[in-house]
Amino acid sequence: MVHWLGDRLGAALCVGFALLLWSGLAHSQEPPEPTAPLNVAVFGDSLADGLHAGLYFALRNNPRIAEVEKLSRVSTGISNWRYVHVGEATAAQLAERQVDIAIIMFGANDIQGVVENGRVFPFRTEHWERVYRQRIRMITALLIDHGARVYWVGLPRMRSQRYDSNTVYLNAMFAEEVERLGATFIATRPLTMDAEGGYTAFGEDSGGVRRLIRADDGIHMTLRGYRMIARPVAARINAEVDQIAIRRRQRSALEAFIRTEPEFFGARRLARDVIAAGFDREDWLCRPAEPGEIEALDPFSPGGILGARGDPRRPAAG
Amino acid sequence: MLFPTFVFAVFFLIVFTVAWGLERENGRRKAFLLAASYVFYGWWDWRFCALLFASSVLNWMIGRAIAVTPGNAGRTAWMVIGVIANLIILGLFKYYGFFLENVSGLLSDLGLERDYLFLQIILPVGISFYTFQGISYIVDMKRGRAPAEAGLVDVMLYISFFPQLVAGPIVRAADFLPQLRATPRLSRQAAALGLLLIVWGLFKKTVIAAEIAEGLVDPVFFDPSAYGSVDLLFATYGYAVQIYCDFSAYSDIAIGCAALLGYRFQRNFDQPYRACSFQEFWRRWHISLSTWLRDYLYIPLGGSKGGTFSTYRNLFVTMLLGGLWHGAAWTFIAWGALHGAALAIERALGLARSRRSLISLILVFHVVCLGWILFRSPDFAGAAAYLASFVRFDQPLEALTPFLAGLTVLGLALHALPSRGIEAAARALARLPSVATAAILTGLFLIVEALRPEGVAPFIYFQF
Numbered sequence A: 001m002v003h004w005l006g007d008r009l010g011a012a013l014c015v016g017f018a019l020l021l022w023s024g025l026a027h028s029q030e031p032p033e034p035t036a037p038l039n040v041a042v043f044g045d046s047l048a049d050g051l052h053a054g055l056y057f058a059l060r061n062n063p064r065i066a067e068v069e070k071l072s073r074v075s076t077g078i079s080n081w082r083y084v085h086v087g088e089a090t091a092a093q094l095a096e097r098q099v100d101i102a103i104i105m106f107g108a109n110d111i112q113g114v115v116e117n118g119r120v121f122p123f124r125t126e127h128w129e130r131v132y133r134q135r136i137r138m139i140t141a142l143l144i145d146h147g148a149r150v151y152w153v154g155l156p157r158m159r160s161q162r163y164d165s166n167t168v169y170l171n172a173m174f175a176e177e178v179e180r181l182g183a184t185f186i187a188t189r190p191l192t193m194d195a196e197g198g199y200t201a202f203g204e205d206s207g208g209v210r211r212l213i214r215a216d217d218g219i220h221m222t223l224r225g226y227r228m229i230a231r232p233v234a235a236r237i238n239a240e241v242d243q244i245a246i247r248r249r250q251r252s253a254l255e256a257f258i259r260t261e262p263e264f265f266g267a268r269r270l271a272r273d274v275i276a277a278g279f280d281r282e283d284w285l286c287r288p289a290e291p292g293e294i295e296a297l298d299p300f301s302p303g304g305i306l307g308a309r310g311d312p313r314r315p316a317a318g
Numbered sequence B: 001m002l003f004p005t006f007v008f009a010v011f012f013l014i015v016f017t018v019a020w021g022l023e024r025e026n027g028r029r030k031a032f033l034l035a036a037s038y039v040f041y042g043w044w045d046w047r048f049c050a051l052l053f054a055s056s057v058l059n060w061m062i063g064r065a066i067a068v069t070p071g072n073a074g075r076t077a078w079m080v081i082g083v084i085a086n087l088i089i090l091g092l093f094k095y096y097g098f099f100l101e102n103v104s105g106l107l108s109d110l111g112l113e114r115d116y117l118f119l120q121i122i123l124p125v126g127i128s129f130y131t132f133q134g135i136s137y138i139v140d141m142k143r144g145r146a147p148a149e150a151g152l153v154d155v156m157l158y159i160s161f162f163p164q165l166v167a168g169p170i171v172r173a174a175d176f177l178p179q180l181r182a183t184p185r186l187s188r189q190a191a192a193l194g195l196l197l198i199v200w201g202l203f204k205k206t207v208i209a210a211e212i213a214e215g216l217v218d219p220v221f222f223d224p225s226a227y228g229s230v231d232l233l234f235a236t237y238g239y240a241v242q243i244y245c246d247f248s249a250y251s252d253i254a255i256g257c258a259a260l261l262g263y264r265f266q267r268n269f270d271q272p273y274r275a276c277s278f279q280e281f282w283r284r285w286h287i288s289l290s291t292w293l294r295d296y297l298y299i300p301l302g303g304s305k306g307g308t309f310s311t312y313r314n315l316f317v318t319m320l321l322g323g324l325w326h327g328a329a330w331t332f333i334a335w336g337a338l339h340g341a342a343l344a345i346e347r348a349l350g351l352a353r354s355r356r357s358l359i360s361l362i363l364v365f366h367v368v369c370l371g372w373i374l375f376r377s378p379d380f381a382g383a384a385a386y387l388a389s390f391v392r393f394d395q396p397l398e399a400l401t402p403f404l405a406g407l408t409v410l411g412l413a414l415h416a417l418p419s420r421g422i423e424a425a426a427r428a429l430a431r432l433p434s435v436a437t438a439a440i441l442t443g444l445f446l447i448v449e450a451l452r453p454e455g456v457a458p459f460i461y462f463q464f
Helices: A002-026 A046-059 A086-095 A126-146 A161-180 A223-260 A267-279 A291-297 B006-021 B026-042 B047-068 B072-109 B127-143 B152-160 B173-181 B188-222 B229-260 B278-284 B287-298 B308-326 B330-348 B358-376 B380-391 B402-416 B421-431 B434-451
Strands: A038-044 A065-070 A101-105 A114-116 A119-121 A149-153 A184-186 A202-204 A210-212
Touching: A038 A046, A038 A086, A038 A223, A046 A065, A046 A101, A046 A223, A086 A126, A101 A126, A101 A223, A114 A126, A119 A126, A126 A149, A126 A161, A149 A161, A149 A223, A161 A184, A184 A223, A202 A223, A210 A223, A210 B072, B006 B026, B026 B047, B026 B152, B047 B072, B047 B127, B047 B152, B072 B127, B127 B152, B127 B173, B127 B287, B127 B308, B152 B173, B188 B229, B188 B402, B188 B421, B188 B434, B229 B358, B229 B380, B229 B402, B278 B287, B278 B330, B278 B358, B287 B308, B308 B330, B330 B358, B330 B380, B358 B380, B421 B434
Parallel strands: A038 A065, A038 A101, A101 A149, A149 A184
Antiparallel strands: A114 A119, A202 A210
């Protein structure tokens, strides 16, 4: 019983210490200690390629940003994963690098069916939407679990009315799903509409001069257009970069603790819980317990406090 | 429809088979090739076909008017109307946005705000090429060089023939229309030359140009301030190689496809970086454009007959407009001005006729490369940033790898090959037994296919 109580007490102290550290650093009035510059990566399709160009130039003078990397790939999307399985591709990209801020822009190629178990589910059907939403969550969660702050950039106004109504539908799903996971949705649609809400190929530059912002196809943008839609994304990053850096450092410290320190009163497990609850925004109190944890919590298990004296409910070995 | 794709391969096989199936029925053959050309063009956007059709019919009607008008003054008037009509089409589709943006910016700076008609006018692929061919037809009709009796189908096919439709070469009416009147023939040598040109073009485009663009040129030109002088220098050389391999490849494939269908186009590139003067460079680079500018712009402006100043002015204006033809941007105009000034200075100093040397070759090549920096940069600020970064000698290599340096050197070394090497190889190939010829050509296609990276970028000159 003493062992069991000690375990719980130690765990509570660790949680308290971790939360104190976390909240204390986050709200400290002291100037934050310098942190390593952050890596920004842009994921998505050809629109994301262009967004990357805009962001690259918008963030290049920010000393807190190490680099803005283009991890997007043309002709990719979330609905058709036969060409590129975006989930696997993103996981592979994350395994090779540290991404602190992830920008995602998908959807322009997604007005097509999804294939599951050899069956094609047409665009905007019930099952299509279920799979699509699940894939949005999957990609967002992948990046959050990696430790990245995620910004999902919505699709701009499209020239074709039919195409545009579909992008409105996709934007609504993106916003709903990513915000549920604690990520941020940034809309570009208002920037690419005229006063009546219609499509416009022109927008005002920083000097107030009207410039062509859309490509001939009514979907993509000119470099000026990409710079224009990158501006609010860059502004958001610039505003939050210090906070992101602090969280990045706290998370790194906890991860290093988990990697290097021996298990002490379940502290490593608790550190993992703090990461899940505080950084990955998982509901850690309700997370499913791992098999080892179930065993550890069971006082009659071999590792439990009563296990050493034998479990009266189980037959003796031999 | 891009040349180095499976879709085009299937399309061309069908066209080739049907066209030679109609060998003895030249009228139906031409109608079929015309329909195939519209399919090829409509593959980008079927709406473009309407403009191509309207442009072709307009030019044919003007040509007919020139043919039936008796007096020189009337024929000249029709020619002027035709040229202006073509320039209006080109101006509206290609330069309207550029003009409006600059005018509105200028008036805004002066505090004279106006409500302008901001329209997004889609630039149809290849409009610069087929508009120039239309002008060539009208002027050649006026000069009596094009056959006056050419029918609507012949003129439409001349303007829209798919191998040269979207990126040249700019074929002359006087060269092509007579070929349409004769029944085409396909010799072993022409077939061997056509196939060799296609495989050679594919190699230059998909292996050399694509690799250099992706690994070296695109990243360095994207943000030149992030690179040091060696990367910047090799990216400049790399772009010189890329644009040559890209554009000459398109011309080679176009000439090869036309040859396989029984038609002959003039060569469009002749190892341009071997030039020891700017005059020679323009006799080797995009020959169909430079001769077009000479015959339809420089000579009508007065050429070299109006005295020294007029000659320099005409050279400069011709190259300036040649630069503008490439795109609606100030960087292209500056590129044209650079070449115009170089041609005028060279002529003034008598360097064009002086003894050729390695020094003049290196000098010309580097001034041409300076022009490529303007040509490739998105704006003047980008070009200035590129040039300013050349002084960063201490920056370690970021983009250049031994492989990319080797490809760049290879692209330049192609200029040391025999000038008519492909033609000589085709003659040798045509003398071999058919099985051996087929085996060699198949092997070459497979080697290029194995070497090329995944995916195909559009040809640079599509945007013009």
